[in-house]
Amino acid sequence: MSIDIQADPQPVINAGPERRTTRGSSLMWLLNPRMTAGLIIITIFVLGSYVLPFFCPVDPSQQATYMKNLHVSGKHILGTTALGQDTFWYLVFSIRNSLTLGILVGVGITVISTTIGLSAGYIGGNFERLVMLVVDTFITIPLLPILIILGALIRGNTTFLSVGAIIVVFGWAWGARTIRSMALTLREREFINMARFSGANTFHILVREIFPYVSAYMVVGFINTILFAINTEATLAVIGLSKVEVPTLGSIIFWALNYNALFTGNVVWLVAPIVATVLLFLGLFLTSTGFNAAFATRRGVA
Amino acid sequence: MGVVQYIGKRLAIYIAVLFLGLTITFFLPRMLPTNPVDAYIGQIQSRAAGTLTPEAITNLRASLEQLYGLKGDLLSQYLGFLNRVVLHFDFGPSFAYYPQPVSQMILSALPWTLTLLLLSTFIAWVLGNAVGVVAGSFHTRRAAAVLEFVGILLYPIPYYILALSVILLLAYVIPIFPLSPTFPVGDFSLQKVGQILYNSFLPALTLVLAGFGWNILSMKALAVATAEEPYVTFARLKGASHWTRMVRYVFRNAMLPQVTALALSLGTVFNGALLTEILFSFPGVGLVMRTAASSGDYNVLYGSIALSIIAVATAGLVIDLIYPLLDPRIRHR
């Protein structure tokens, strides 16, 4: 933002007191169409998958509860699986478990990547170089082969949560990289020097000066990490290397594929989780890009 | 930064990434509570219904440890591992296909993976960026919003969902392509090539779609930002045509970060390719890994990981080395 010299393409620059916006507590500015659509989808999914299970009559993963491969009916909204489970209830639990995993992993990764990224970017020097080398390695090496070998080794002896832990171990690098590059540019900004000459120490600068600029990205990063985590677990589950006994968006597809849902004509078993996944991912993605766009517009970037 | 420094720095990172990647591959599985030898012995035990004598087990364990390079302390194991992988490209024999060497198995699967991956990545990159730059250059028009929506719809969808949707649509609802593809092996003939192409269409389409969405979105954002640059404004004020501005000004500049991004996202792209291979039974490295994982063929798994890391890191290196040819600011300094 410059005050002088620059040409005056927007005469608003010199407009008087009207330009002075006051900081309201209203968050309405965030609600662009994308974000609104995304939030609506997410709300439906979250409410549906966390509230509905209280009304579920049986354990949906229990096999042979009902007749196998029943068609869609009033009693079984999405029919039943080849294992005699109600597809609808199984799907509801799957969404809930996947979301829970995503949120837990998202929190873990956001905390780790923010801490590492901020400190690397701000402290700099050899510490930064070393951290970045590790980050670049984690970004460059393909994750799936490693997950496959880990999955093959721990299959059967694992809990659902340890799958999440593994995803955290391999998922923090992208966020750390982004936050570090933000911290790197912020470090050169004049207000950091201003804070230093106002007596602030490194901790104050990280928390009060740099963090607010990074926090908007953290929201975006958090949502993207949920996507990443759900996707990764599901990917492992689809090829049978996660804890497939736990209903998730991946394991439901694993069972459907394993029992040849397409050949037996139980298409709903396969299509329902696909539609649910696409909608959920679209909702999360719309929210994160919508949030990003809203923030950029507000800062006058876009 | 001159070209020499640029290349030197990039090579140093390459070596460091390879080293770190291989080290992680080595240590991670060893930090787990189970190890392949126990797992395998357990498997044999249960097959033999517990009739194995302790001596037989000890013998078996010793030979297995020899086979997997698990002899000695961690450090000598590690040095042995690096020595075999880096200097001899040797991962020992496969267990399931004993005594076929792992390196041979992987190397015969590699051309399949590389062809599928390179071709689909290239197509996705070119198509996605072309659509992205058009959407970005005309971002005020309605048609551009439609193009971007395609990107938004495609981008967040996981590979496995794309693969299954493609199968559902093009092999089940409209059965033009095979539900369970088969890939002929052995000598090549014209008919076989045709069959391979036919069967490879759906996996390739999956990968193209996945890369397409990402490229549209990121190119569109870059193109919009680039179009705001003073040099594009000046080109417009010079009277340069729409086409000249879009191609020579916006695309030429916005392409550079896209190339860098491609190098960075290769790992993800590779993951997708492996998964797609598994879902389509495409005879590449992915399928080899899947088979090895279910039969507990750990040498093959280690080998595939090491090879994957080398392949992806090398591809990234190649892209980064091409980069100075595209950006004169690095080439001429």
Add this chain to the structure above:
Amino acid sequence: MIRLKNVVGSYRTSRGSINAVDDVTIDIPDGCILGVAGESGCGKSTLMKLIYGDIVPPMTLSGGSIEYGFTDERGAPVTSANITRQWFNRIAYIPQSSMNSLNPVVRVGSQFLDFPGPDRDKRRVLETVKAYIVKLGLPVETLDAYPHQLSGGMRQRVMIAMATFFQPQLILADEPTTALDVVVQKDILMLLMDVQEEMQNTIVLVSHDMGVHYQTTSRMLIMHAAKAVEYGDSESVFASPLHPYTGMLINSLPTIGDDRAREGIPGRPPSLWQSLEGCRFADRCPLATARCRAEEPAQLDHRPGQFAACHYAGETPEKRGETKWR
């Protein structure tokens, strides 16, 4: 002669519409360097866009007309409607930041070729370009270089070469030397004056630096809050300004060797969003009277070819109490 008649340039925003250039009427004689001065936000850059014909939303030419006084290839008069076809042909533009106005990944030479010229043979054009840039004091190798390999001064020379290559009748330069150091600035301004003297075309030069105007221009337009407040021969505008704002602008910064105290101009131009009555400078003017606040002054020629929009412009300097701002 370029005639601007009651030109109004507005921006349409979600908050409504404002006139960034409001009712400007001037005749620009052929073959002069016209300086445009005023504080940021006074409308000088918008005026340049209007003259150049770079009228894109949210900006519009919402009133008045611009006659260019020259004709296109087919002999039809050029107007705001078809001026864009004359870009870098009859009319050219030199931007402020030469640093960012050249494509960083394309050689300088080929950037001379990507606008439509009368000659389609690129090789022949390039030969002419070579001869031309040498004449402007640039080495031939400049054409093979990428922009980042040139110094700021060389880049701005390249911009001038590009803008003057087709011998346009009108050149618009928007703060062409703001980003440069004084020594290079002098070089560039001298070059611009040389080129103008040789081609005898018209240059409109926007600058916030009254010194630059004094050194280069033959006519001056002073703008304040979207209005043209004074217009006349530079000699006369600098020697005896008619509008108090002009005088204050000239004297707002110190000069070496002159020890009088300087105050700058108090206050700020009024916001264009509010409805404005009377003289827009009244709140900042040491001479303002009740009449100034109530009645908008008209543009009146007080000397031949020099007008000012001030109720008291006709009075003698002593009577107006000019010492108050000089």
Add this chain to the structure above:
Amino acid sequence: MAVILRTDHLNKVYRLGSLARSREVRALNDVNLNIESDHPVIVSVVGESGSGKTTLAKTLLRLVEPTSGTATIYDKTIAGKGIHPPKREFLASVQPIFQNPFEAFSRYRPVDAYLQETASRVAGLGRDAATDAVIKALASVGLEYADVRGKYSNQFSGGELQRVSIARALIPNPSLIIADEPVSMIDASRRMIIINLFRALKEEARRSFLYITHDLATAYYISDFVAVMNRGAVVEFGTAREVMSDPQHEYTKLLLNSIPTTRSRWRTRPTLASA
């Protein structure tokens, strides 16, 4: 007489590139300045971009460590290899004013937070005394505390915000205030408000200023002493009047000759009375 500012063989060499092909840029080339006075003074450092004037400012602010040499401000050595003056003491004696006031405050914090912090952390005042100091500092630059309190940087004009920035620098009563191009981002018609404020603060608040600028005319207007820098070296130093009216060094002459003044023309311009 007190030493207001002294630099002894101050050098700063930046190394660009790496081992393979390195290039050295001498941003400061043996800078020796010695300014002694009993009264507060305004010293201007003038030069073009790349002259090293900003590096000099950064070195004196300890934002850049010199390659060799030392710098002394009011009899205390504050910069040099391995020299670490106590942080609080240093901040209380040297304070900066930055070029772009909008860059100098975080968009997410009210500007008075920086003033409060300076008063409590640097000047070491208690809560109420700190607020008093902020009010007093703002008053000395012509601003009311009530108009500043709780506001964010985008709610000010450039000139106002630069005055807030100056008020902050005044709070710990520093011996020297270093202002790096403090008016270059402010509209030409209002620059003198800030420039005159420096002069008034020198007289009334008895602060010394180091004014870094490319603008020789304002340097002439407010300075007691002027140092002209070119390619990292001080090529001419003296009182403002001496340097500007009787330049000795060729470079100073070139600079002075290149300024577009409104007093005499480089060459005659055709008038249009004939046209």
